[in-house]
Amino acid sequence: MKVIVIGAGLGGLALASGLLRAGIDVAVHERDPSPHVRRQGYRLHLSDMGIDALTSVMAPERRAAFLATAHTPSPRFVRFDHTLAGVEVLEHSGLHLSIDRQTLRESLLPEVAETITYGTRLTGFQVVADRVTARFDDGTTVTGDVLVGADGINSAVRGQYLPHARIVGTGLVQLYGKIPVELAEGMDNVFTAITGPGHRVVGVAPTRDYATCSFGARAEDLPAGLNLMTQDQLRSLVMDLTHGWHPLVRRMISQWYDVFPLELRTSVPIPPWQTTRVTLLGDAAHAMSPAAGAGANLALRDAAALTQALTQALAPVLARGGPLIPALRSYEQEMIDSGFAAVRMSAANGARLLGQDPLPSS
Structure with a gap:
């Protein structure tokens, strides 16, 4: 065969x-x-x-x-609001890596x-x-x-x-990048979602060497040409879109690197x-x-x-x-x-x- x-x-x-x-x-x-x-x-x-x-x-x-x-993260999904007040915790069974x-x-x-x-x-x-x-x-x-x-x-x-x-299309765009793993202290979960106004979400998940950090929003709330923007421009854009969020979230975005945008489809x-x-x-x-x-x-x-x-x-x-x-x-x-x-x-x-x-x- x-x-x-x-x-x-x-x-x-x-x-x-x-x-x-x-x-x-x-x-x-x-x-x-x-x-x-x-x-x-x-x-x-x-x-x-x-x-x-x-x-x-x-x-x-x-x-x-x-x-x-x-x-091996904590086997749970955790959601905070943009002030880092707890909103939701879902425990998972089994092994998660x-x-x-x-x-x-x-x-x-x-x-x-x-x-x-x-x-x-x-x-x-x-x-x-x-x-x-x-x-x-x-x-x-x-x-x-x-x-x-x-x-x-x-x-x-x-x-x-x-x-x-x-x-x-799902109507959503996500920007994927990395942050130093120490910035994700207290968020060592299968996934941590920080949800803010206007369906804006910062997602955090550590690995051994870094933490992945994503920012998602409705496509109509983001400018065209994201794939042409520099790293500084992408960071600046998301800093503007997370104005008033918890200082830790802002610190994460300020140290974001290797960022790229992706339209989410299904x-x-x-x-x-x-x-x-x-x-x-x-x-x-x-x-x-x-x-x-x-x-x-x-x-x-x-x-x-x-x-x-x-x-x-x-x-x-x-x-x-x-x-x-x-x-x-x-x-x-x-x-x-x-x-x-x-x-x-x-x-x-x-x-x-x-x-x-x-x-x-x-």
Whole structure:
């Protein structure tokens, strides 16, 4: 069996790692020219779901080395108002870790590096009988038994395969950056939200070496051209928008660094589709705003579940070719149900805490 994976983000890398460990041939194609050209965020939250997924797809020694870099916060979500008066505390069960996104990518990359072709953008694919052929913008093609779209919220695979699937704006923009970890003293939680007037929110979450700090607001309350602003201009903008907030919050913003803006978008849930030799995982299937803290965990869970489904089907596929579609159907049923449930939860949390637009019904 050969599996073609489009996208070398966390989900694609985790899938490739799991498939290689299971003895399945895999070819990963990534449109970026290298794994270091785009800022995609900093700190990530891993729950039991994500940790269990990594356990199943990573070599034990590499997983142990990665987990040794993690930080264990207090297992709770805490919300303050802009004066730092307590508003809400939600306790979480299970294990929760704060990890650095780039560290996780660098932990997954070595085992799968030789399977990745960078700088190849998918232009289309074709399914003929029991084979799938992917075409790329450099004129090359690759043929395999399964094609997996792990290519994120702007998925080219989803665009051809499920053209009716919609991605919509949430009405929100977030600016992501870092602050010195000592400024987050007293906020060592899974996530701390500081909510102010006008649906403006500062989010804080420490890792071992820094604390991630985000500022979110309604898009109409922010000027155009955020991506063209300097770091000083972004800091100055948010200082103006948090005028009158607690001095600690102001101190955080004054020492903000590596800041970049991102429009928050979400998938609109759709009914299950007919299973074929093309499938999706992670944000390519069920992108969501970060209000549920579930995106990375779901992408890793999808990768582990798809690895298991393909591994279980491997021997019969080599003999007869029959059980592959049922295996993929089983994977998709769970992926669609749990993924879109998380999309709805994220939208509800986002509406309550951040002023996110309601999720369209269709």
